[in-house]
Amino acid sequence: MTTSTSDLRESIRHRAAELGFNVCRFTGVEAPWRATGRLQAFLEAGHHGEMAWMADTAERRGHPRALWPEARSAVVLGLNYGPETNPLAGLARRDRGLISVYAQGDDYHDLIKGRLKQLGGWMASHLGADLKVFVDTAPLMEKPLAQQAGLGWQGKHTNLVSREFGSWLFLGVILTTADLPADPAETDHCGQCRACLDACPTAAFPAPYQLDARRCVSYLTIEHKGPVDPELRPGLGNRIYGCDDCLAVCPWNKFAQAGREQKLAARADRVEPPLGELAALDDAAFRERFARSPIKRTGRDRLVRNVLYAIGNSADPTLIPAARARLDDASPLVRGAAVWALGRLLPRAEVLALAHSHADAEADPGVRAEWASVQSA
Structure with missing residues (x-):
């Protein structure tokens, strides 16, 4: 690593922090990774349900270089949206609807993409390399990239878990043709814990680290277009948009600080309406x-x-x-x-x-x- 490259990485981190990102790390994208096989197994099992777009984009989704062959490095960014209170407390108030924490404020996609573009513009002027920005609507597996970059690890609930932010990180990615030295990857710290698996109200995890979206409350309340299987309806409880159960029970949350910034603050009419x-x-x-x-x-x-x-x-x-x-x-x-x-x-x-x-x-x-x-x- 040259001094100039090291300085550039620290400058990117500094600029990312100025834009409100809580964490910024780097990884290469040229090597094969296990996520390709996991995606294929997920699709072959039919666990994607009606999300045909996952199968339609599987080839590009399988690896960052399949999406953009010229990419060499990824800048992976995280934005903390940890709630101030336990989001599961509302399960007892059955005349109220529970909306997942991430959707209680304004659309995070717009906020993150705007900041990614600002950071990308700054990087383009300093790197002299091409780049592209991605939020989670793109066919890019950002959670394996985040683990590879050291932001956290994919827990048994398949979501990212951070030792600093628990299960409450929005992710954004900038792919670039520049060769930026990688940060160390994160290792799995779930151990024998299965709190997230046991908390699922519809038994959507056939095994640790596997999700059957067809049984997942988030999928059923957001992606599924028709009537929900009557067998699964009681498990929805009063969850009307998404589900925080597997995230909220993660023991790593106790080390995280509630950090939802003002622009992502919950609106009163979206908290247990x-x-x-x-x-x-x-x-x-x-x-x-x-x-x-x-x-x-x-x-x-x-x-x-x-x-x-x-x-x-x-x-x-x-x-x-x-x-x-x-x-x-x-x-x-x-x-x-x-x-x-x-x-x-x-x-x-x-x-x-x-x-x-x-x-x-x-x-x-x-x-x-x-x-x-x-x-x-």
């Missing part, structure tokens, strides 16, 4: 409420579907009117979820009376199946 209030959202109200949130990409119908499952899990009869109001919703996805919720909350005689007045007039086969299910329960 009332389920009845969310169930009443129409499309315009949904768009207004979640205008700068990652939740906006899910769309109103999927969110209200999740809210109705939470209402069905609430055991709260005061939420019956909110569910009943959605029986005539324009969306079959929402109507079907409302039927299930009412089947859980109402006495059987009232369920049968509602079925008598609604089921025969229902045109959607999926909703008709929901009515048949609650009638035969």
Whole structure:
């Protein structure tokens, strides 16, 4: 390592810190890595569910050089979003909806990408090399890169764990054609712990370090487009967007400092919002409420579907009117979820009376199946 290269790396770290990143480390990207085989096994097992884009981009996703053959080094950056309080405390407040910590503020993709571009512009003027910036919407496996660069390690829940920041790091990557000396990789410090595996409410981990997304609450509430498997609905509890359980129980969090900066601060209307209030959202109200949130990409119908499952899990009869109001919703996805919720909350005689007045007039086969299910329960 030349003095000039060392100075340049420290200058990049300094500039990254000025932009608000909590950690900045370097790694090479030319050697083969185990992540390629893990991705292939994940796809072959069908664990990606409906996320066809993962299979469609598998060749480019498998290795950074497959995505950009000229790349030689990666600058991997982390931004701490650790919460001030235990995000699982809200599980006991069943009339409220739980939104994952990362989505309680404005969309982190926009914030991180803007900062990556600023850092990339600064690097381009000093490196004399090409570069590209990536957030987690790109076909790049940023978590194995982060482990290789020493930010942390992929825990048994498959997320990155840091000895400094626990399980609460947003990641960003800058690939460059410059040859920058690598930092030491991080090793696995999970040991015999299986807290994250045992905490999963839907048993989404077939084995340590393996995730079956088809059972994951985050996948089911965000990526999955249709009705959720009735077997899995009770496990959703009052989680209406994402799930923090496996992250929040990680023992390494006790060494982390809550560090969510002001631009990522939680908005009051996204911290345990009332389920009845969310169930009443129409499309315009949904768009207004979640205008700068990652939740906006899910769309109103999927969110209200999740809210109705939470209402069905609430055991709260005061939420019956909110569910009943959605029986005539324009969306079959929402109507079907409302039927299930009412089947859980109402006495059987009232369920049968509602079925008598609604089921025969229902045109959607999926909703008709929901009515048949609650009638035969």
